[in-house]
Amino acid sequence: MSHIVSLRSASLRALRSSSTIVAASKCTTSPHRSCQPLRKFSYSILSTSPDQNSTIGNNKNKKRTHSARTISIDSVPDSVYRFNRRIHTSPVFFDSVDVRAPPFPESVKEGTIRLLKKVGDKVSVDEAIAEIETDKANLSINAPEAGTIEAYLVADSDNVTSGVHVAKLNTSADAKPVSESKTDAPIGKVETKSGQSIEKPSADPAAHISLNELSPSAGAIRDTSAPQKPIAHPIKTYAKIDPHNVTGTRLETRVKMSRMRLKISERLKEAQNTCAMLTTFNEIDMSNAVEFRKKYADQFLKRHNIKLGFMSAFVKASACALTDSPIVNAVIDGNEIVYRDYVDISVAVASPKGLVVPVIRNVEKMNYADIERAINEYGEQAKKGTLPIEDMDGGTFTISNGGVFGSLFGTPIINLPQSAILGMHGIFDRPVAINGKMEIRPMMYVALTYDHRIIDGRDAVLFLRKIKQYVEDSRTMFLDI
Amino acid sequence: MQSILRGGNRVLISKSTNVYTNLALERYLAENIKHQPKTRLLLLWRNQPCVVVGRYQNPFAESDIKYLAEKQIDLARRYSGGGTCYHDLGNLNVTIVTTREDYNRKKNLHWIVNTLNEAFNLTLHVTDRDDIFLDTFKVTGSASRLERLYAYHHFTLLINSCLNDLRRSLKSEDQIKITSKATPSVRSSVLNLADRNNSITYEKTIALLIEKFFQWNNEKNTTNCDYIDPLLYYEQMKDFENELKSQKFLYQATPPFVYTVEHEKQPIEISVSNGIITDIKGNDSIIDKKNFLGQLFHAVYHNIQKLNKT
Helix, strand or coil: CCCCCHHHHHHHHHHHCCCCEEEEEEECCCCCCCCCCCCEEEEEEECCCHHHHHHHCCCCCCCCCCHHHHCCCCCCHHHHHHHHHHHHCCCCCCCEEEEECCCCHHHCCEEEEEECCCCCCEECCCCEEEEEEECCEEEEEECCCCEEEEEECCCCCCEEECCCEEEEEECCCCCCCCCHHHHHHHHHHCCCCCCCHHHCHHHCCCCCCCHHHCCHHHCCCCCCCCCCCCCCCCCCCCCCCCCCCCCCCCCCCCCCCCHHHHHHHHHHHHHHHHCCEEEEEEEEECHHHHHHHHHHHHHHHHHHCCCCCCHHHHHHHHHHHHHHCCCCCCEEECCEEECCCCCCEEECEEECCEEECCEECCHHHCCHHHHHHHHHHHHHHHHHCCCCHHHHCCCCEEEEEHHHHCCCCCCCCCCCCCCEEEEEEEEEEEEEEECCEEEEEEEEEEEEEEECCCCCHHHHHHHHHHHHHHHHCCCHHHHCC | CHHHHCCCCEEEEECCCCHHHHHHHHHHHHHHCCCCCCCCEEEEECCCCEEEECCCCCHHHHCCHHHHHHHCCEEEECCCCCCCEEECCCEEEEEEEEECCCCCHHHHHHHHHHHHHHHHCCCEEECCCCCEEECCEEEECEEEEECCCEEEEEEEEECCCCHHHHHHHCCCHHHHHEEECCCCCCCCCECCHHHHCCCCCHHHHHHHHHHHHHHHCCCCCCCCEEEECHHHHHHHHHHHHHHHHCHHHHHHCCCCEEEEEEECCEEEEEEEECCEEEEEECCCCCCCHHHCCCCEHHHHHHHHHHHHHC
């Protein structure tokens, strides 16, 4: 798939102005497409404008190498004359050998390449030029022939896939070592493929035919010229950069979205498109809750063998508030409002695969201990990945806790098919005015995002105030006020 | 002497417990034996306490270099990739060498798991990272090296190792200070086989493996099992051994990294490439750059640690 050969570029540029050149391009076949020895040749005419040249190398395979850019154009003057003569007369035998990554073992897709030799180093046959580390296995890339390393088409520590063109080896005896400084610099911009393109076998340049396997008499193995200078228009690069590192080299990398992420984005958008969502806020003075928890934590742990957290306080408070304001517990179905006489609260739990939201059923009947136990159980199951699907279904209300990450304030998105969601945030000490005096209290902002189609502002605000009351003073739950 | 390099299904047990010697022996045998298709070479070895890092890892990020020096625990870098492990006499190393075509890690691991489960009544299983776990504890880590004509897969087996020393040696405070593209280790909790079944010993295990190895390969000639004294082949192996012992290979083969030090609340970034400090970014007035630029990182490591204290 490499249509570009380094040393030609300079010579062809020289010839460009004089005549149009017929060049043969070698279409390398990938192993799954056709039988090996068949090489297709196509002819293309090189025009004089450099921009057009950039498209000539293109065939159906959109990805191209930009290796020409990495090679400095200081070829020996003699060779220019050699090309001059050869291009018009006989097929060219080229002294440059492509070195490619070997097939990876055990269906591994990609690995990290480590360069062992520098450009300009002389290597003997079968000497190790580089190593690729895949999944704890080191593959060694050996020189197919003795020669000098002309250029590397990948950078050290790059991700490469099997068959990728790694280096060029100059096997001619009088090869002048190419100057290294220029060649190493733009190395980042080369054709290492993203490992994610697994679904397109044709995109994988897995042709293992290196030039030394072709005999010189096999016909014109001339490759079409490369663009002589870096392409003027910004090409979508196919270089692989680490998506987690912003290094400022102005490149992109495309990573396919996982199924889970697609699902999540779908549901979020659906919620936004269906509900008339808005959010009301309030703040909760957590001092009583903190004190309460501190006071009874040990006793609770001893009796129930689980830790007493804040979630139970909020879950129970929400359940009580929901029984008081049944409209928040209801949902729109078509043109009907469906009221429910039970409260199922979905609690967001972190699992190794991401966020899952299991449902605690009939919270209106539970006490703090029952709630903590249920949450604990779900946490364990989530960690092991054994959460049954039925437990994630349904729910009449959701509580999301952004506070664990330190969030101060925020607007959660409703979890369909519900009508409201409570967002808890972080507890921070703040100065507040109490009875005319300033005091420092641990405060938490809470947010209630609700569907305005069935819940009016008044209902939502009063609902949130009830939650605030039930958390700030849990005794009020018994007073039914 | 040269018959040591014959091919076929064979078992070799190394008499040496020096990690550099054993690693050199492994490579020497792998490169020079005339491997025959569909046959395997089993190499069994163990080392005095040492820490072995993968080919492209950063020893500073993987282990506590000071602790190793204090306790005179060797530090070695192996030729295969993968992560870092701690060896001592309770940790059995197994290498399976084959032709390149016959390389198959999963087969090797499944053989081990089946053999050990049957004989010792265990519940080992192979994970998709090619480790062997007993419940949630790791007992085996794998690594391999593939060349054009041969390939080897080696793995460790925690029989009766000192886990405290293991944890202490592999704990690195420098891990957060280092950013690089070196291969990171994936850490797991470990367990000795002997903790689960206290009748398991090193001697029993190797006897079992040798017997089952020939069965596995359908090899009727079970006499092809020798103890090998690497010292007898010192001349042939000395290049490998010297490379493995050299500071150059140990420290300078680390992929380029940046080591960040906090000096008087200011971060100083030391860029190291090929083991040599190439650049220092930070407040110029605080540190004396001349002392560090161009020096070998591991040589001035001590002084760099001192910077961190203030």
